[in-house]
């Protein structure tokens with residue numbers, strides 16, 4: 054089960070504990086104004102090649118966050134075939150990571166709901182959370198970084214469906230693929246999966262429903278995985294690029310996967326065959 058909640062929006066994601074799913078909000082500017090509940094001068098910073106980590110205590114943890122962020126950045130960018138962006142997040146364009154001391158302080162600063170444990174502002178290239186150890190390093194950081202890198206590439210103009218945005222981040226998250234594949238196989242076997250046409254339209258408040266969100270996240274991850282593994286990374290990147298440039302999902306499929314997957318109907322069919330063995 055994945056308790057999750059997410060809204061489409063212009064550029065932020067939130068992490069929800071314990072299963073930690075994203076949330077896109079429309080309140081980026083407001084949240085930005087809310088952030089410095091701590092005096093600016095209290096922040097200390099540690100800088101790397103692509104990131105600046107701001108922290109209030111525990112320089113060792115901050116350094117660990119920085120080290121891991123740099124490592125994930127290289128890995129995710131190259132997995133997504135965006136390696137030409139390797140030198141993009143540098144100097145004044147470095148991504149910023151803010152680490153509050155505890156959950157309470159994070160909530161006070163961001164005005165978030167109690168079940169939110171981290172958030173990302175895509176257009177400002179910022180991740181904001183607090184010091185909660187391995188969960189931050191192993192789950193939130195790679196997931197949100199993936200969103201940031203993906204958003205950098207696809208931008209905000211094109212209509213990128215929720216399943217694609219979330220699917221990419223999930224597929225890149227260590228340990229998530231196995232869960233997604235297992236869940237999807239069961240869904241297909243029980244004929245309980247969400248038809249792709251429905252998945253294309255999903256967004257907003259649908260993730261309040263844990264059953265629905267388990268379908269969304271597992272199907273999203275395996276759709277991305279299927280496209281990447283079966284047809285290759287470079288075609289997947291082209292597909293994303295076409296969406297970025299304004300094509301609809303069907304138009305982008307027809308353009309990039311012309312003979313094999315010309316529309317969402319055939320994508321669903323091939324995906325079912327791949328994971329359901331039908």
Ligand SMILES: [Zn+2]
Pocket residue numbers: 066074075076196200219222
């Ligand atoms: Zn997410």
